Each structure stands twice: as C-alpha cells, then as structure tokens.
Amino acid sequence: MTAPGTAGDTRTATAAEESAPNRLLLPALALGAFSIGTDSLIISGLLNRIAADLTVSAATAGQLISVFALVYAIGAPVLATVTGMLDRKRLLLLALTVFVAANLLGAVAPDYPVLMASRVLAAVGAGLYLPCAMAVTVGVTPQHRRGRALAVVAGGMSAATALGVPLGTLIGALGDWRLTLVLVAVLATVAVGVLAVAVPRVPAPPRVTVGQRLRAAAHPQVLIALLANVLACAGEFTVMVYVAPLAEEVTGTGAAGISAFLLVSGCAALAGSAVGGRAADRFGGRTAYNGAVAVLLAGLAATVPLALAAPGGSRLTWVLFALVLCVIGVASWALPPAQNHLISGLDIPEPTVALSLNGSSSYLGLAVGGALGGLAMEHGSVTALTLAATGVELLALLTVVLAVTLTGRGGSAAR
Structure with a gap:
C-alpha cells in the first residue's frame, strides 16, 4: 500500500x-x-x-x-x-x-x-x-x-x-x-x-491548486500508473479487509488466532517495504512494481484453493494460510517504494505533484476493495471473496503490462 x-x-x-x-x-x-x-x-x-x-x-x-x-x-x-x-x-x-x-x-x-x-x-x-x-x-x-x-x-x-x-x-x-x-x-x-x-x-x-493536481493525474503515464495502483490495492484489500472472517472459515481460529495471523502479515509488511525499496533501486521502479503485482496476484490466487478445500483447523492449514499472508504482506508493501520510484523517474511536468496523488490512489483502492469484498461476502462466500480479489489483481497485472507496452522501457523508472 x-x-x-x-x-x-x-x-x-x-x-x-x-x-x-x-x-x-x-x-x-x-x-x-x-x-x-x-x-x-x-x-x-x-x-x-x-x-x-x-x-x-x-x-x-x-x-x-x-x-x-x-x-x-x-x-x-x-x-x-x-x-x-x-x-x-x-x-x-x-x-x-x-x-x-x-x-x-x-x-x-x-x-x-x-x-x-x-x-x-x-x-x-x-x-x-x-x-x-x-x-x-x-x-x-x-x-x-x-x-x-x-x-x-x-x-x-x-x-x-x-x-x-x-x-x-x-x-x-x-x-x-x-x-x-x-x-x-x-x-x-x-x-x-x-x-x-x-x-x-x-x-x-x-x-x-486542485487544477494542478488534476492536470498531473491526467498525464497518460501518471494516469495508468495510478489506475494500476488502485487495482493492485483493491485486489489486496478485497481479501485483507475481511481477513478475520476468512481466517475463521479457512482455519477455524478464534480471536487470538486472528491476531497472530495479523502479526505475521504485519511483520511481512515491514520486510516488504525494505524489499520494494531495494528492488526499485536495483532494477528500476517499473520492474519492481510489476514484479510486486505479479507476486501479489500469486498470493491472492493461493487463497482460492484454501477457501475451497482446506481442512479447517488442521496444522497444515494454519501454516499454509500464514505463508500466504506472508506473501501478500511482502508484495503489497513492496508496492509503495516501487511506485514512488516509478513516478519520480517519469519525464513529466511537476512529478512531485503527481507523487502527492499516490496516497489517494492507494486509499481509493482500499475503498474499492472493501466495497467489493463486502458484496462478495453479502451475496456469496469467502470463496467468492478470494475469487474476486484474484480477478481484480489480474486486472492490475494486465494494466501494468499495458503500461510497459505503451510507454516502452526507456529510463530507470521504466525498466
């Protein structure tokens, strides 16, 4: 995020x-x-x-x-x-x-x-x-x-x-x-x-002014970067907003177990921030960001079979669920430094104004993910929740692939 x-x-x-x-x-x-x-x-x-x-x-x-x-x-x-x-x-x-x-x-x-x-x-x-x-x-x-x-x-x-x-x-x-x-x-x-x-x-x-912010957001390279970030965060939070009922359904855990899973996810988030920053410095913001989205998609996709078939309450299920949360945590918190690196390296007017919109794009993704997850829970199940998250994250990956196609690979931010 x-x-x-x-x-x-x-x-x-x-x-x-x-x-x-x-x-x-x-x-x-x-x-x-x-x-x-x-x-x-x-x-x-x-x-x-x-x-x-x-x-x-x-x-x-x-x-x-x-x-x-x-x-x-x-x-x-x-x-x-x-x-x-x-x-x-x-x-x-x-x-x-x-x-x-x-x-x-x-x-x-x-x-x-x-x-x-x-x-x-x-x-x-x-x-x-x-x-x-x-x-x-x-x-x-x-x-x-x-x-x-x-x-x-x-x-x-x-x-x-x-x-x-x-x-x-x-x-x-x-x-x-x-x-x-x-x-x-x-x-x-x-x-x-x-x-x-x-x-x-x-x-x-x-x-x-608001006009300056809107003009920065309307630049094609910035717009597609912000759209990708909204989708990436929406996919993540479709699951993470409802991680408590998901954990209960998949593992049969109670309140203490949910806190333990959140702690695992949080520690992974700290590692993800460091990984994202180092990857962006070494490989470029675009490559680091696209890689983080791909890993996040893999983590969210792994929740689908867990929701479908995992034997609730078994030790294996606990371990697998914790590992999946680790993958999601690392990948999702690798996104911010990579995204900042990407936008700051774009050849655009007022890149600092464009950077100021990153937080809003992440929170907009959180809002979309929470709403989508709510619909899945209200009209489906935790399986529908995981499928919806995976689908949105797939759209995010397709968007960043499109960004590479449209903007090319020139410059460190575009690598």
Whole structure:
C-alpha cells in the first residue's frame, strides 16, 4: 500500500537546512502516523465483534473501512489545497485533535450510523495530518538527512501494520472493541502533547491548486500508473479487509488466532517495504512494481484453493494460510517504494505533484476493495471473496503490462 503523503507540496526554509530536527519531533510525528495507521485498518480484525454488537452483517461493518478510505482518497488532496496557507504546526495539532475526537465518538457510538460518522471524521483528520507530517519532516530536516527522516515518520504506518493492528485486534477481542478506539485516541493525544512542544514554526509551502493536481493525474503515464495502483490495492484489500472472517472459515481460529495471523502479515509488511525499496533501486521502479503485482496476484490466487478445500483447523492449514499472508504482506508493501520510484523517474511536468496523488490512489483502492469484498461476502462466500480479489489483481497485472507496452522501457523508472 502507498505511504500516504509526500514531500511534493513542500518548500524547505533556509534555516531548516542548517540544523537537525528536535529529537522529539520525528518520534512524535511517527507516533501520530502509527495511531492513524492502526485506526485505518483495525476494524478489519474486529468486524465480527462490531457486527454482533451493532446488529449488522460483517459485510456492512466492513464498509466502515471503505468509507474511511474513500473519504481519505478524495479528501486529502482537497484538504491539502484548502489548508495550504495555514501554519504547519497549527494544522498538525488541529488534524490530530479532530482524529482524537472522532475515535472517542466511535468508542461511545450507540449505533452503526454514529460509528460511520466517526469514521468519516477520523478520515478527515488523517487526510489533514499525514501529508502535513511529511511536509514538516522535509521542512525541518537538512537535505542530506531527509531520506532517513521520512523513513522514520513513514515507519509509523508500517509499524501500525506490524504491531498496532494485531495488538489492537487482540485487545478488542479480549475486552471490548470500543476499548481499541479509546487506546488509539490516547496514542494520538500523546502525539498532540509532544508535537505542541517539539514542532517549530514551519513556513507554509507554495499552494498547489486542485487544477494542478488534476492536470498531473491526467498525464497518460501518471494516469495508468495510478489506475494500476488502485487495482493492485483493491485486489489486496478485497481479501485483507475481511481477513478475520476468512481466517475463521479457512482455519477455524478464534480471536487470538486472528491476531497472530495479523502479526505475521504485519511483520511481512515491514520486510516488504525494505524489499520494494531495494528492488526499485536495483532494477528500476517499473520492474519492481510489476514484479510486486505479479507476486501479489500469486498470493491472492493461493487463497482460492484454501477457501475451497482446506481442512479447517488442521496444522497444515494454519501454516499454509500464514505463508500466504506472508506473501501478500511482502508484495503489497513492496508496492509503495516501487511506485514512488516509478513516478519520480517519469519525464513529466511537476512529478512531485503527481507523487502527492499516490496516497489517494492507494486509499481509493482500499475503498474499492472493501466495497467489493463486502458484496462478495453479502451475496456469496469467502470463496467468492478470494475469487474476486484474484480477478481484480489480474486486472492490475494486465494494466501494468499495458503500461510497459505503451510507454516502452526507456529510463530507470521504466525498466
């Protein structure tokens, strides 16, 4: 999944080049990203609990993730434009405050509509925070240290996948799913407190209009890259949003087992980020991205026979399911660095503006995958779920093959 936010809408102040950021700043920014990353996917591990508590189906509960992702995908570029001239520190604190309020509202939600409203509000906070956090990181970090600094902040999202989501799922399963949202709010509140002290004044970046973003997205090479990413992420999340009911059906596991599977998937995601970056540097962004999509397709295709014929509850099934989640985790998190490498190397006007759209394309894929998976669960079965995911990922692979055919193989990004 593409890391949300880029440095594309930023301009570094001269003074920022001369000093390293406050030691508390990057960990605090990463903690905010960790809380948002945990919040955006934690529902997937709690679907059955939420569905039972609010008297809705698991498929309906899954739309909480889809709506969050859709609001982020559409709202982040618009919000970045509307708030472009605001002081970055105030914007960070405002964004996390909105996010905290949204999770507290979700924790006390009496019914599904209120919980859905809280997810919309949380997505607004996330859409404000993540791009701004990346911008601040660039603005306070010297040129020669920016790569490492951005990796620290983006690492909050990866760590959320590896630790926050399975831990939150376990806490919600052993106690109450509402407690998980409270803990997310507490983490974000701590980040607010530290950021209030640690963030210096960072000048607002040059304003990038919605028109500029649309023109960047409309460039043929960018458009096909973003379309491929939407499809690749949609295929992944068709399964991963509903990984809890899928795991229950295939392996016969309970809440603790689901948390264990999510932990395996999260650790694989951390490895995937490293693999994707190294592969992009060595083979080029296009080759690395296409390879990751092909591996992701293989992993999703492997869920089909597991859903069809695996003997639920056997040790072999557990091992095979864990291995498949590892493959999916590595491949899906290899996509973001490869995609960023690919787009940054294209011979296009304003490549940094095009890069800023990556996060939205990933979250749009999450929204599409969650909706498609919900339809499969509502009108079919977990087998239909795995077949739908595989079909969408096949479309993603065909799209990247088409991209190679149309754009050729010139340049490092196109290799």
